[in-house]
Amino acid sequence: MAQANSSREPARITVLISGSGSNLQALIDACNTEALPNAKIARVLSDRKDAYGLKRAEAAHIPATYHGILPYKKQHPDESKDPQWQEARRAYDADLAQHVLADNPEIVVCAGFMRILSTAFLDPVKISKTPIINLHPSLHGDLIGAGCIKRAWDEYEAGKRTKTGIMIHYVIAEVDMGEPIVQEEISIEGCKTLKELEERIHQHEHGLIVKGTKTAVEKLERDGKV
Numbered sequence: 001m002a003q004a005n006s007s008r009e010p011a012r013i014t015v016l017i018s019g020s021g022s023n024l025q026a027l028i029d030a031c032n033t034e035a036l037p038n039a040k041i042a043r044v045l046s047d048r049k050d051a052y053g054l055k056r057a058e059a060a061h062i063p064a065t066y067h068g069i070l071p072y073k074k075q076h077p078d079e080s081k082d083p084q085w086q087e088a089r090r091a092y093d094a095d096l097a098q099h100v101l102a103d104n105p106e107i108v109v110c111a112g113f114m115r116i117l118s119t120a121f122l123d124p125v126k127i128s129k130t131p132i133i134n135l136h137p138s139l140h141g142d143l144i145g146a147g148c149i150k151r152a153w154d155e156y157e158a159g160k161r162t163k164t165g166i167m168i169h170y171v172i173a174e175v176d177m178g179e180p181i182v183q184e185e186i187s188i189e190g191c192k193t194l195k196e197l198e199e200r201i202h203q204h205e206h207g208l209i210v211k212g213t214k215t216a217v218e219k220l221e222r223d224g225k226v
Protein backbone atom coordinates (compact mmCIF):
# COMPACT_ATOMS: atom_id res chain seq x y z
CA MET A 1 0.00 0.00 0.00
CA ALA A 2 1.52 3.31 -1.04
CA GLN A 3 2.12 5.63 1.94
CA ALA A 4 0.27 8.91 1.51
CA ASN A 5 2.83 11.57 0.71
CA SER A 6 1.92 14.08 3.42
CA SER A 7 4.75 16.39 2.31
CA ARG A 8 2.99 17.15 -0.96
CA GLU A 9 0.36 19.80 -1.62
CA PRO A 10 -3.20 18.40 -1.31
CA ALA A 11 -4.35 16.63 -4.48
CA ARG A 12 -6.93 18.92 -6.12
CA ILE A 13 -10.15 17.15 -7.10
CA THR A 14 -12.87 18.56 -9.35
CA VAL A 15 -16.24 16.83 -8.98
CA LEU A 16 -18.96 16.76 -11.68
CA ILE A 17 -22.52 16.16 -10.48
CA SER A 18 -26.11 16.33 -11.71
CA GLY A 19 -28.19 15.53 -8.65
CA SER A 20 -28.42 15.03 -4.89
CA GLY A 21 -24.66 14.79 -4.42
CA SER A 22 -24.66 12.13 -1.67
CA ASN A 23 -21.49 10.70 -3.24
CA LEU A 24 -20.00 14.19 -3.41
CA GLN A 25 -20.79 14.49 0.31
CA ALA A 26 -18.92 11.24 0.95
CA LEU A 27 -15.88 12.74 -0.79
CA ILE A 28 -16.21 16.03 1.11
CA ASP A 29 -16.38 14.16 4.42
CA ALA A 30 -13.42 11.91 3.52
CA CYS A 31 -10.99 14.65 2.41
CA ASN A 32 -8.00 14.90 4.75
CA THR A 33 -8.96 11.80 6.71
CA GLU A 34 -7.25 8.41 6.50
CA ALA A 35 -9.91 7.47 3.94
CA LEU A 36 -8.73 10.16 1.50
CA PRO A 37 -5.59 11.82 2.90
CA ASN A 38 -4.11 15.08 1.67
CA ALA A 39 -6.87 15.88 -0.79
CA LYS A 40 -9.16 18.84 -1.36
CA ILE A 41 -12.11 19.45 -3.65
CA ALA A 42 -11.22 22.43 -5.82
CA ARG A 43 -14.64 22.86 -7.42
CA VAL A 44 -18.00 21.19 -7.94
CA LEU A 45 -19.66 21.63 -11.34
CA SER A 46 -23.24 20.65 -12.17
CA ASP A 47 -25.17 20.59 -15.44
CA ARG A 48 -28.36 21.04 -13.44
CA LYS A 49 -29.10 24.27 -11.55
CA ASP A 50 -31.32 22.51 -9.03
CA ALA A 51 -28.73 19.88 -8.12
CA TYR A 52 -28.71 19.66 -4.33
CA GLY A 53 -25.03 18.80 -4.58
CA LEU A 54 -24.36 22.48 -5.37
CA LYS A 55 -25.78 23.36 -1.97
CA ARG A 56 -23.64 20.68 -0.34
CA ALA A 57 -20.57 22.27 -1.94
CA GLU A 58 -21.56 25.77 -0.79
CA ALA A 59 -22.16 24.48 2.75
CA ALA A 60 -18.61 23.07 2.69
CA HIS A 61 -17.22 26.37 1.31
CA ILE A 62 -16.24 24.67 -1.94
CA PRO A 63 -16.57 26.70 -5.17
CA ALA A 64 -19.76 25.55 -6.93
CA THR A 65 -20.55 26.21 -10.58
CA TYR A 66 -23.71 25.61 -12.60
CA HIS A 67 -22.89 24.98 -16.27
CA GLY A 68 -26.18 24.52 -18.13
CA ILE A 69 -26.79 23.13 -21.61
CA LEU A 70 -29.73 25.39 -22.56
CA PRO A 71 -27.71 28.37 -23.94
CA TYR A 72 -25.82 25.94 -26.20
CA LYS A 73 -29.06 24.39 -27.51
CA LYS A 74 -30.39 27.92 -28.21
CA GLN A 75 -27.23 28.61 -30.24
CA HIS A 76 -27.93 25.49 -32.34
CA PRO A 77 -31.71 25.57 -32.96
CA ASP A 78 -31.19 23.65 -36.20
CA GLU A 79 -30.32 20.59 -34.11
CA SER A 80 -33.68 20.55 -32.30
CA LYS A 81 -34.73 17.42 -34.24
CA ASP A 82 -31.49 15.63 -33.32
CA PRO A 83 -31.92 14.03 -29.88
CA GLN A 84 -28.14 13.98 -29.51
CA TRP A 85 -27.71 17.75 -30.15
CA GLN A 86 -24.16 16.91 -31.24
CA GLU A 87 -22.87 20.43 -32.00
CA ALA A 88 -24.54 21.93 -28.94
CA ARG A 89 -23.12 19.07 -26.88
CA ARG A 90 -19.61 19.62 -28.22
CA ALA A 91 -19.70 23.38 -27.64
CA TYR A 92 -20.98 22.75 -24.11
CA ASP A 93 -18.27 20.17 -23.46
CA ALA A 94 -15.48 22.41 -24.80
CA ASP A 95 -16.48 25.15 -22.34
CA LEU A 96 -16.89 22.61 -19.54
CA ALA A 97 -13.31 21.49 -20.14
CA GLN A 98 -12.09 25.09 -19.85
CA HIS A 99 -14.01 25.55 -16.59
CA VAL A 100 -12.44 22.37 -15.22
CA LEU A 101 -8.89 23.03 -16.42
CA ALA A 102 -8.92 26.61 -15.08
CA ASP A 103 -8.59 25.08 -11.58
CA ASN A 104 -5.70 22.83 -12.67
CA PRO A 105 -7.06 19.74 -10.84
CA GLU A 106 -5.06 16.55 -10.51
CA ILE A 107 -8.17 14.43 -11.06
CA VAL A 108 -11.80 14.81 -12.16
CA VAL A 109 -14.48 12.68 -10.48
CA CYS A 110 -17.90 12.13 -12.10
CA ALA A 111 -20.20 11.54 -9.11
CA GLY A 112 -23.63 11.10 -10.65
CA PHE A 113 -22.86 13.35 -13.62
CA MET A 114 -25.58 12.44 -16.09
CA ARG A 115 -24.15 13.61 -19.40
CA ILE A 116 -22.14 11.63 -21.90
CA LEU A 117 -18.82 13.47 -22.32
CA SER A 118 -17.73 13.98 -25.94
CA THR A 119 -14.12 14.24 -27.12
CA ALA A 120 -14.59 18.02 -27.01
CA PHE A 121 -14.23 17.54 -23.25
CA LEU A 122 -12.15 14.37 -23.12
CA ASP A 123 -9.39 15.50 -25.49
CA PRO A 124 -8.33 18.78 -23.78
CA VAL A 125 -8.50 17.09 -20.39
CA LYS A 126 -6.39 14.18 -21.71
CA ILE A 127 -3.83 16.63 -23.12
CA SER A 128 -3.55 18.12 -19.62
CA LYS A 129 -2.87 14.57 -18.36
CA THR A 130 -5.76 14.80 -15.90
CA PRO A 131 -7.49 11.45 -15.30
CA ILE A 132 -11.28 11.34 -15.18
CA ILE A 133 -12.98 8.70 -13.06
CA ASN A 134 -16.67 7.82 -12.77
CA LEU A 135 -18.99 6.08 -10.34
CA HIS A 136 -21.26 3.65 -12.16
CA PRO A 137 -23.97 1.47 -10.58
CA SER A 138 -23.00 -1.72 -12.42
CA LEU A 139 -20.07 -4.11 -12.68
CA HIS A 140 -17.74 -3.54 -15.62
CA GLY A 141 -19.27 -4.68 -18.91
CA ASP A 142 -22.61 -5.64 -17.33
CA LEU A 143 -25.06 -2.72 -17.65
CA ILE A 144 -24.19 0.44 -19.59
CA GLY A 145 -25.52 3.99 -19.52
CA ALA A 146 -28.23 5.68 -17.49
CA GLY A 147 -30.92 3.82 -15.56
CA CYS A 148 -28.82 0.76 -14.69
CA ILE A 149 -30.26 0.27 -11.21
CA LYS A 150 -33.79 0.06 -12.62
CA ARG A 151 -32.63 -2.35 -15.34
CA ALA A 152 -30.97 -4.59 -12.76
CA TRP A 153 -34.16 -4.52 -10.68
CA ASP A 154 -36.36 -5.37 -13.69
CA GLU A 155 -34.10 -8.31 -14.58
CA TYR A 156 -34.17 -9.49 -10.95
CA GLU A 157 -37.96 -9.36 -10.95
CA ALA A 158 -37.91 -11.34 -14.21
CA GLY A 159 -35.71 -13.98 -12.57
CA LYS A 160 -32.76 -13.15 -14.84
CA ARG A 161 -30.28 -12.11 -12.14
CA THR A 162 -29.78 -12.10 -8.37
CA LYS A 163 -26.80 -9.72 -8.26
CA THR A 164 -25.60 -6.42 -9.62
CA GLY A 165 -22.74 -4.19 -8.55
CA ILE A 166 -20.99 -0.84 -8.61
CA MET A 167 -17.65 0.35 -9.89
CA ILE A 168 -15.30 3.28 -10.14
CA HIS A 169 -13.67 3.34 -13.56
CA TYR A 170 -11.57 5.58 -15.76
CA VAL A 171 -13.65 7.58 -18.23
CA ILE A 172 -13.05 7.07 -21.96
CA ALA A 173 -15.17 7.95 -24.97
CA GLU A 174 -16.90 4.54 -24.89
CA VAL A 175 -19.43 5.04 -22.13
CA ASP A 176 -18.85 3.03 -18.94
CA MET A 177 -16.21 0.84 -20.63
CA GLY A 178 -13.08 2.50 -19.23
CA GLU A 179 -10.66 0.44 -17.11
CA PRO A 180 -12.20 -0.37 -13.70
CA ILE A 181 -10.34 0.88 -10.62
CA VAL A 182 -12.47 -0.77 -7.94
CA GLN A 183 -15.67 -2.81 -8.16
CA GLU A 184 -18.10 -4.31 -5.66
CA GLU A 185 -20.71 -6.99 -6.28
CA ILE A 186 -24.06 -6.32 -4.61
CA SER A 187 -26.77 -8.92 -4.01
CA ILE A 188 -30.29 -7.86 -4.94
CA GLU A 189 -31.81 -10.61 -2.83
CA GLY A 190 -33.82 -9.38 0.12
CA CYS A 191 -34.84 -6.14 -1.62
CA LYS A 192 -38.63 -5.92 -1.89
CA THR A 193 -38.76 -2.77 -4.02
CA LEU A 194 -36.62 -0.82 -6.48
CA LYS A 195 -36.27 1.87 -3.81
CA GLU A 196 -34.79 -0.66 -1.38
CA LEU A 197 -32.24 -1.70 -4.04
CA GLU A 198 -31.40 1.96 -4.74
CA GLU A 199 -30.85 2.58 -1.04
CA ARG A 200 -28.65 -0.54 -0.72
CA ILE A 201 -26.59 0.54 -3.73
CA HIS A 202 -26.22 4.12 -2.51
CA GLN A 203 -24.93 2.92 0.87
CA HIS A 204 -22.21 0.87 -0.85
CA GLU A 205 -21.41 3.64 -3.34
CA HIS A 206 -20.45 6.13 -0.65
CA GLY A 207 -17.60 3.92 0.49
CA LEU A 208 -16.53 2.86 -2.99
CA ILE A 209 -16.24 6.37 -4.43
CA VAL A 210 -13.85 7.33 -1.63
CA LYS A 211 -11.85 4.09 -2.03
CA GLY A 212 -11.71 4.49 -5.82
CA THR A 213 -10.66 8.13 -5.63
CA LYS A 214 -7.95 7.32 -3.08
CA THR A 215 -6.68 4.51 -5.33
CA ALA A 216 -6.54 6.84 -8.33
CA VAL A 217 -4.71 9.54 -6.32
CA GLU A 218 -2.22 6.93 -5.05
CA LYS A 219 -1.52 6.01 -8.68
CA LEU A 220 -0.87 9.68 -9.44
CA GLU A 221 1.56 9.72 -6.52
CA ARG A 222 3.36 6.60 -7.77
CA ASP A 223 3.58 8.16 -11.23
CA GLY A 224 5.01 11.35 -9.72
CA LYS A 225 2.06 13.45 -10.90
CA VAL A 226 1.18 14.83 -7.44
Ligand SMILES: Nc1nc2c(c(=O)[nH]1)N[C@@H](CN(C=O)c1ccc(C(=O)N[C@@H](CCC(=O)O)C(=O)O)cc1)CN2
Nearest residue numbers: 113114115116117134136145146171172173174175176
Ligand atom coordinates in the same frame (compact mmCIF):
# COMPACT_ATOMS: atom_id res chain seq x y z
N1 LIG B 1 -17.65 9.56 -22.58
C1 LIG B 1 -18.13 9.21 -21.37
N2 LIG B 1 -18.96 10.05 -20.72
C2 LIG B 1 -19.45 9.69 -19.51
C3 LIG B 1 -19.14 8.43 -18.94
C4 LIG B 1 -18.24 7.58 -19.65
O1 LIG B 1 -17.87 6.48 -19.18
N3 LIG B 1 -17.76 8.00 -20.85
N4 LIG B 1 -19.74 8.04 -17.74
C5 LIG B 1 -20.95 8.83 -17.48
C6 LIG B 1 -21.81 8.51 -16.33
N5 LIG B 1 -22.84 7.61 -16.82
C7 LIG B 1 -22.79 6.34 -16.31
O2 LIG B 1 -22.00 6.02 -15.40
C8 LIG B 1 -23.81 8.02 -17.77
C9 LIG B 1 -24.54 9.17 -17.55
C10 LIG B 1 -25.50 9.58 -18.48
C11 LIG B 1 -25.72 8.85 -19.63
C12 LIG B 1 -26.71 9.34 -20.65
O3 LIG B 1 -27.19 8.58 -21.47
N6 LIG B 1 -26.96 10.66 -20.63
C13 LIG B 1 -27.84 11.29 -21.64
C14 LIG B 1 -28.72 12.33 -20.97
C15 LIG B 1 -29.54 11.65 -19.88
C16 LIG B 1 -30.33 12.72 -19.11
O4 LIG B 1 -30.22 13.92 -19.45
O5 LIG B 1 -31.03 12.32 -18.16
C17 LIG B 1 -26.98 12.05 -22.63
O6 LIG B 1 -25.88 12.54 -22.25
O7 LIG B 1 -27.47 12.19 -23.76
C18 LIG B 1 -24.99 7.69 -19.86
C19 LIG B 1 -24.03 7.27 -18.92
C20 LIG B 1 -20.61 10.29 -17.47
N7 LIG B 1 -20.25 10.56 -18.84
Ligand SMILES: NCC(=O)N[C@@H]1O[C@H](COP(=O)([O-])[O-])[C@@H](O)[C@H]1O
Nearest residue numbers: 019020021022023024112136137145
Ligand atom coordinates in the same frame (compact mmCIF):
# COMPACT_ATOMS: atom_id res chain seq x y z
N1 LIG C 1 -24.59 6.25 -15.01
C1 LIG C 1 -24.26 7.13 -13.94
C2 LIG C 1 -25.16 6.92 -12.76
O1 LIG C 1 -26.24 6.34 -12.88
N2 LIG C 1 -24.71 7.42 -11.62
C3 LIG C 1 -25.49 7.29 -10.39
O2 LIG C 1 -25.99 8.56 -10.01
C4 LIG C 1 -26.22 8.52 -8.59
C5 LIG C 1 -25.74 9.82 -8.01
O3 LIG C 1 -26.20 9.94 -6.69
P1 LIG C 1 -25.78 11.24 -5.83
O4 LIG C 1 -26.13 12.45 -6.67
O5 LIG C 1 -26.59 11.12 -4.58
O6 LIG C 1 -24.30 11.15 -5.58
C6 LIG C 1 -25.46 7.31 -8.05
O7 LIG C 1 -26.36 6.29 -7.69
C7 LIG C 1 -24.63 6.86 -9.24
O8 LIG C 1 -24.43 5.46 -9.28
